[in-house]
């Protein structure tokens with residue numbers, strides 16, 4: 001490290017610090033990389049953090065500078081080595097990127113991806129608390145990073161607002177792996193007492209059974225509470241009282257801050273003292289708070305660093321079908337499922353006690369090269385998702401249909417009800433297409449297999465088009481269709497599968513090998529259709545641990561697509577498949 005002075009724009013003398021990294025090349029020569037130390041970013045327990053600019057590439061990074069004098073004890077050295085070893089192995093968009101580490105005579109330097117918008121700690125200090133939509137956006141990103149960490153057997157163990165960084169693009173990035181640990185095997189229990197008082201899980205304090213991945217989920221609950229309420233749930237003036245409160249699970253929701261029932265429900269499910277009863281990351285993704293109440297922005301605008309998002313902004317993400325009345329029903333259903341689980345703790349399929357969804361996609365044809373996706377539902381109604389994102393669905397009686405258009409102001413689907421004998425003229429083409437899709441799907445024995453059925457579909461539809469021109473229209477009085485008409489709200493194709501998201505909260509994934517996953521978020525069950533066409537229904541909570549590897553693998557794939565969909569706010573048809581690349 002060397003110091004010098006230069007003359008700034010205003011002619012004043014400015015001190016600068018240059019840090020040199022000596023790299024021994026494979027031929028034994030020594031190359032020197034030079035960095036100019038810039039803005040001071042912050043100070044942690046044993047590191048000072050600065051902006052570092054690589055003078056060759058001009059790239060600016062964050063650099064943690066750790067004085068060697070603070071590393072005299074072998075424990076401190078070991079901790080730093082473990083942090084480096086774990087952090088450098090991680091590559092995920094929601095984890096602070098590890099770039100490089102080196103040393104000189106005075107310090108150890110770790111260069112990291114620069115997160116120029118500070119941490120959620122500073123954000124909450126400025127904003128006091130966040131809007132639920134913002135918390136959803138951040139929580140989904142944290143879950144995404146945790147799924148990655150836990151699948152690599154890494155527990156972070158120090159999740160808190162101060163370790164959640166924001167990049168220039170407003171991406172959330174988990175940082176500081178100083179307390180992280182990698183398990184040797186999945187059932188291993190850790191015994192070291194570590195964490196930050198407000199966020200520490202009760203099982204760490206008890207220390208009897210050891211702890212595992214669930215400690216990160218506990219901290220996620222504390223984070224969610226803190227973002228919504230403005231202060232941590234167990235905070236008191238002294239650490240001992242805080243620990244006592246954690247052990248006794250003593251926290252309340254203050255009256256002066258309004259938060260939704262689903263947010264409260266998610267927090268209370270997470271803040272369960274028994275780690276085995278805490279929801280898994282996948283269950284959290286399916287929780288009403290994240291799943292059933294409109295869409296979630298992939299990233300938030302930078303204006304939210306200083307002030308809350310505007311009402312117009314929030315409205316874009318609100319869903320037409322959110323009804324607070326549904327929540328008690330969902331609770332009842334969860335209760336029923338968990339009671340049934342108590343009776344049978346094995347993950348044996350229980351088609352008798354666990355009912356799968358009533359309506360799902362039976363056949364489909366992808367004709368999006370021209371018009372859209374046609375489908376036949378298990379209740380015999382037919383629908384089309386047109387390329388312009390309008391939808392049409394013909395009732396089971398074959399006469400009444402609803403036409404859905406997306407209102408641009410709030411992105412809600414607005415449906416109008418008509419009959420085949422009486423509908424506005426401008427719907428003529430779409431109605432004709434609906435009838436063609438219907439006769440194709442009802443006539444075909446195929447389940448729908450993308451490319452193949454597309455070509456069959458094209459021929460068959462042309463023929464039908466000729467024949468149907470003369471068919472008289474049924475003249476039946478306009479009849480209101482029930483609110484619970486089921487239709488495809490979103491769909492997406494990947495290399496291996498096609499996914500449908502239905503208006504009855506069912507997510508269905510049909511794989512190319514004819515297996516299917518049907519997730520019903522309302523009844524919290526998953527139905528798996530295996531290669532032989534057998535339907536097996538499991539409670540969602542046990543399905544992930546199922547010994548049916550074939551299903552577990554496909555369920556994981558489904559969750560990956562789902563995370564992808566939650567983060568992208570478009571109505572997508574064929575999406576670049578990030579999940580396939582993993």
Ligand SMILES: Nc1ncnc2c1ncn2[C@@H]1O[C@H](COP(=O)(O)OP(=O)(O)OP(=O)(O)O)[C@@H](O)[C@H]1O
Pocket residue numbers: 041042043044045046047048049062064096112113114115116118162165175176178
């Ligand atoms: N990637 C980054 N981008 C921008 N600022 C950062 C980055 N990493 C750390 N900082 C800043 O530097 C400060 C210190 O970093 P950090 O907390 O990781 O150090 P530490 O000594 O490991 O802290 P702790 O005591 O929490 O273990 C942070 O509070 C933050 O303000």
